[in-house]
Amino acid sequence: MNFIGNVIKEYRSIIGMSRKELSDNICSEKYVYFIEKGERTPSAEVIRQFGNKMGIDFFKYFEYLDCLNPIDVAAMIVRFNKCRMENDPITLKKVTDEALVLPDFQKTPWVYEIEYNRIFYMILKENRCHEAIKALQDIIQNAEPNYSKDIYLARFYVLLSTSYQMLMDLDNARNAVLSACEIVANKMHIVQDALIVVTVKINKITLHYLTGEFDAVIEEGIALNQYQIDMHLYEMGHHGLFYLAYAHYQIGLEDEGIAWFIKALYASLIRYKPMDIYYLSKYEMFQVLSNDKRVSTDLVCQFKRKYGII
Numbered sequence: 001m002n003f004i005g006n007v008i009k010e011y012r013s014i015i016g017m018s019r020k021e022l023s024d025n026i027c028s029e030k031y032v033y034f035i036e037k038g039e040r041t042p043s044a045e046v047i048r049q050f051g052n053k054m055g056i057d058f059f060k061y062f063e064y065l066d067c068l069n070p071i072d073v074a075a076m077i078v079r080f081n082k083c084r085m086e087n088d089p090i091t092l093k094k095v096t097d098e099a100l101v102l103p104d105f106q107k108t109p110w111v112y113e114i115e116y117n118r119i120f121y122m123i124l125k126e127n128r129c130h131e132a133i134k135a136l137q138d139i140i141q142n143a144e145p146n147y148s149k150d151i152y153l154a155r156f157y158v159l160l161s162t163s164y165q166m167l168m169d170l171d172n173a174r175n176a177v178l179s180a181c182e183i184v185a186n187k188m189h190i191v192q193d194a195l196i197v198v199t200v201k202i203n204k205i206t207l208h209y210l211t212g213e214f215d216a217v218i219e220e221g222i223a224l225n226q227y228q229i230d231m232h233l234y235e236m237g238h239h240g241l242f243y244l245a246y247a248h249y250q251i252g253l254e255d256e257g258i259a260w261f262i263k264a265l266y267a268s269l270i271r272y273k274p275m276d277i278y279y280l281s282k283y284e285m286f287q288v289l290s291n292d293k294r295v296s297t298d299l300v301c302q303f304k305r306k307y308g309i310i
Contacts, residue, residue, distance in 0.1 A: 009036040067104040087275030089125040112152040129163040136160040154183040194231045202239045217247035238267045246285040261289045
């Protein structure tokens with residue numbers, strides 16, 4: 001097992017800071033030496049002060065202390081999540097190939113990150129949904145008991161639901177996403193899990209829309225919008241905005257639908273999300289709302305130019 005002193009030592013070496021410089025006005029130089037050897041455990045306040053001095057958030061590394069290379073693994077996870085948020089399976093595959101040289105990604109739980117990326121690519125790039133379903137079922141059934149209700153399994157259930165949705169097997173898609181919802185129900189306020197919670201919510205809203213449950217789309221879309229505000233997580237906000245626009249318009253609340261659609265267009269102009277918009281613009285309601293005279297033609301044209309929509 002690793003310890004936080006290793007991470008502190010590694011970063012101190014990277015930035016060229018001596019133990020004396022790090023310890024100045026915080027603790028003794030000898031205490032830093034003992035921390036880096038793993039013979040002392042620093043208090044949270046000492047860790048915070050080290051981090052302030054070095055410009056590093058050391059607290060984020062605690063979940064990686066079982067790793068042989070905690071800094072490298074943490075950096076890879078950041079790159080994975082960036083590709084996932086951008087729905088970029090090609091770059092994700094390249095980053096995953098790089099990650100395979102790290103021994104940590106050969107063992108649980110980090111091997112789940114590799115499996116997730118592999119199936120993500122299989123679904124979104126290769127459209128091999130039937131094979132993905134079989135692979136996901138195997139992973140879920142064979143998961144170690146202590147991971148059966150883990151956030152990793154919620155991710156796999158979302159991929160399973162996505163595969164079923166793409167095949168329009170909506171009953172099985174519902175079962176899968178409800179399993180994901182059960183897992184994340186008590187994780188809503190864990191900051192590092194917020195992105196996965198949002199992904200689960202978006203998947204469920206998509207299912208409601210596909211099954212024509214527009215009232216549920218509106219209810220859960222508004223809840224998702226508020227959750228993202230509460231958690232300061234705006235990267236995927238456009239999903240909820242588009243579905244709120246589509247659902248309101250579908251049930252005859254056209255003015256509300258147009259208002260949400262305009263918000264969705266502006267949000268997507270601020271944050272460039274080509275893969276997400278590719279799928280969201282495939283819905284018939286996108287064209288209906290784009291052609292509605294109450295929506296600014298200039299805004300629609302600007303949006304279409306940005307995303308290359310004809």
